[in-house]
Amino acid sequence: MANPLSRLFDPVDADRDRVARKYQFTADSRAWIIPLALGVAGLLIGLVGAFGDHYSFWYSYLTAWVFCLSISIGALFFVMFQHVPRSKWVTAVRRFPEMLMANFWLLALLGLPIFLFGMHDLYHWTHAELYDPNHPDYDALVAGKQAYLNVPFFYARIVFYFAVWITVSTKLYRYSVQQDTEPRDDVGDDLRRVSAWGIPLVALATAFAGFDLIMSLDPHWFSTMFGVYFFAGGFLASIAAMTFMALAYRSAGMLSHEVGEEHYHDLGKYLFAFTVFWTYIAFSQYMLIWYGNLPEETVWFKHRLEHGWENVTTALIWFHFILPFFILIPRFTKRIVPILAVMCGWILVMHYIDLWWQIRPSLYVATHNDAYLDAAFIWTDFALWIGMVGLFVGATMWRASRHAITPYNDPYYAFSLRFQNV
Amino acid sequence: MAIPIIGNLLQARADQNVGLLAEFSNPGELVEAVEAVRREGYTRIDTFSPFPIHGMDHAMGLPPSKLGYIVIGGGLTGCALAFLMQWYMGAGPQIGGLWTELQSYALNISGKPLFAIEPSVPIAFELTILLSALGAVGGMLALNGLPKPYNPLFYSERFGRASDDGFFLHVAEADKQFDQTGTAAMLRANGALAVEYISHEGAYDVNEDGSLVQTAAAPEPAPRPAPAH
Known part of the structure; x- marks a missing residue:
């Protein structure tokens, strides 16, 4: 019988042996150890930073963690968005986002240090003196938000978010994976029903997670659009991640008859569309604040338009929007594997830079320490990013090696194999 | 004629x-x-x-349809036209004559610049979409040899x-x-x-x-x- 702990990281017992060989993960079944080892090494190296500059360490840690979290959330949304309209084309590639979205227990575990040890360094609003009218550091603006920004309520919300993500993703994962070995005709109804009530709940949890995890780093600032911005970046990155998985499986000789350029083309269209969506949301947020011109709103962008951050802002416009937009427009770039693979990696890197650009400048706001004024990509950013992504990829590969890599018993599977883009 | x-x-x-x-x-x-x-x-x-x-x-x-090129041509034209129009109407050179009326849009609104990229983007976006869509419909008709009343x-x-x-x-x-x-x-x-x-x-x-x-x-x-x- 399976180790109960393994249920956390993979809600369904391994059924690889009952799956036809052409649907198995045929790369070395221990291949997941490589990224996992890389991840542990990265985290350990990064951990050294905690004994030096612990503020920087926590900001690096949060950025890396939110990067992985946003990809799992995006993958969960993607799966739900496909089930609700009973989309057929996606079936052959649906296992990739399903593998990505099953990572929430791992992410909860990796997030635990933030909530146990990192709160004071990360979230300035946790400092008790801000709420004391007799203290010189009393902050009327933050004190006015105490009903929402207080540690017990924050913890309760985080628990609620993870409860939602884990419940919905586990149900969808379990229905889909069990269909491989115990097929039933009405699985589509279950998947669709869970997705239908899951979308509003997950949307709520995701928007408020964006407010809590990132926006509250700068507690004076607020943007009602920030939740959508958080979703947009994560959704785009998750499409890049699942497309990259599809291409990587192909180059490792798996699913060579099942997943082809018609699927790449559709995933590429998603990648293109959500590059535009991210820009639409990011710019809408910026333009409204520019037009309103209220100091408590513009200050967030002011920090990101000076001391070197203006170069990062410009880079985001060029490399997160303009270049990917024009590269992904033509039909052929979405159907040629090397180009699409490069674009997936590119988008993932830009998503990290986008999060880093959102998170890191708040460090100066919280500490007013001039050492944090200038834009600088530091070694803990890199080590912890590699570490977190290593664990994330390792867990995903481990899960893939235990099950079929495509939902071959899904009622729509046959259709998905032969559809064509007109 | x-x-x-x-x-x-x-x-x-x-x-x-x-x-x-x-x-x-x-x-x-x-x-x-x-x-x-x-x-x-x-x-x-x-x-x-x-x-x-x-x-x-x-x-x-x-062969693959040429419609995409017509659409992107329309889109880029719309984008450029929108920026040009807003720049000219807000902060363009004072040429005089027939075009003077258009420049009445040089309005000072809470001290904002007469021309800036930020507020111009929605109009540029809309005109990009409009001319792309018109290009798509018009191009589709032209490439199909329509209208063909007889x-x-x-x-x-x-x-x-x-x-x-x-x-x-x-x-x-x-x-x-x-x-x-x-x-x-x-x-x-x-x-x-x-x-x-x-x-x-x-x-x-x-x-x-x-x-x-x-x-x-x-x-x-x-x-x-x-x-x-």
């Missing part, structure tokens, strides 16, 4: 539909017939069916079924290989149920021996009323 040009254009479009019209029993036969006809070296062919047939583009040897194919009674259950292959008389009797025999050999010859004068059934039987005639033009004095 414009009327004769449009008239000639529409006449040229209608001329392309003079030729042989062959009916096939199902989409699969139509695709096979198209492949066979192309192997014979015919290039000026067209097909008509009640619904899109997968693989027909490939069978007809149609099309001789409609002389054929069978042809009405192209929007119901008929599958048709048309070989234009303008094709270099076209030979009324030979082409009709070739179409029949490839499974055509019936072959018709369509001209500006009407529709004719082409019999197996190559003889023509008129089935429909173009209507006589209505007599023009005598100009009133």
Whole structure:
């Protein structure tokens, strides 16, 4: 019988042996150890930073963690968005986002240090003196938000978010994976029903997670659009991640008859569309604040338009929007594997830079320490990013090696194999 | 002056539909017939069916659509026009004359610059979409040779079924290989149920021996009323 702990990281017992060989993960079944080892090494190296500059360490840690979290959330949304309209084309590639979205227990575990040890360094609003009218550091603006920004309520919300993500993703994962070995005709109804009530709940949890995890780093600032911005970046990155998985499986000789350029083309269209969506949301947020011109709103962008951050802002416009937009427009770039693979990696890197650009400048706001004024990509950013992504990829590969890599018993599977883009 | 040009254009479009019209029993036969006809070296062919047939583009040897280039051209034009318009109306050079009125939009709104990228983007976005969409619809019509108010194919009674259950292959008389009797025999050999010859004068059934039987005639033009004095 399976180790109960393994249920956390993979809600369904391994059924690889009952799956036809052409649907198995045929790369070395221990291949997941490589990224996992890389991840542990990265985290350990990064951990050294905690004994030096612990503020920087926590900001690096949060950025890396939110990067992985946003990809799992995006993958969960993607799966739900496909089930609700009973989309057929996606079936052959649906296992990739399903593998990505099953990572929430791992992410909860990796997030635990933030909530146990990192709160004071990360979230300035946790400092008790801000709420004391007799203290010189009393902050009327933050004190006015105490009903929402207080540690017990924050913890309760985080628990609620993870409860939602884990419940919905586990149900969808379990229905889909069990269909491989115990097929039933009405699985589509279950998947669709869970997705239908899951979308509003997950949307709520995701928007408020964006407010809590990132926006509250700068507690004076607020943007009602920030939740959508958080979703947009994560959704785009998750499409890049699942497309990259599809291409990587192909180059490792798996699913060579099942997943082809018609699927790449559709995933590429998603990648293109959500590059535009991210820009639409990011710019809408910026333009409204520019037009309103209220100091408590513009200050967030002011920090990101000076001391070197203006170069990062410009880079985001060029490399997160303009270049990917024009590269992904033509039909052929979405159907040629090397180009699409490069674009997936590119988008993932830009998503990290986008999060880093959102998170890191708040460090100066919280500490007013001039050492944090200038834009600088530091070694803990890199080590912890590699570490977190290593664990994330390792867990995903481990899960893939235990099950079929495509939902071959899904009622729509046959259709998905032969559809064509007109 | 414009009327004769449009008239000639529409006449040229209608001329392309003079030729042989062959009916096939199902989409699969139509695709096979198209492949066979192309192997014979015919290039000026067209097909008509009640619904899109997968693989027909490939069978007809149609190149990828040029519509995308028209759309992106429209989009980039709209984007550039929108920025130019807003810059000129808000903060452009004072040329004077006819264009002065437009520059009345140089309004100071809570101290914001007369021209800035930020508030111009929504208008640029909308005009990009507008001209892309107009380019897509207009380009689609132009590439399809539409509008075509007069099309001789409609002389054929069978042809009405192209929007119901008929599958048709048309070989234009303008094709270099076209030979009324030979082409009709070739179409029949490839499974055509019936072959018709369509001209500006009407529709004719082409019999197996190559003889023509008129089935429909173009209507006589209505007599023009005598100009009133």
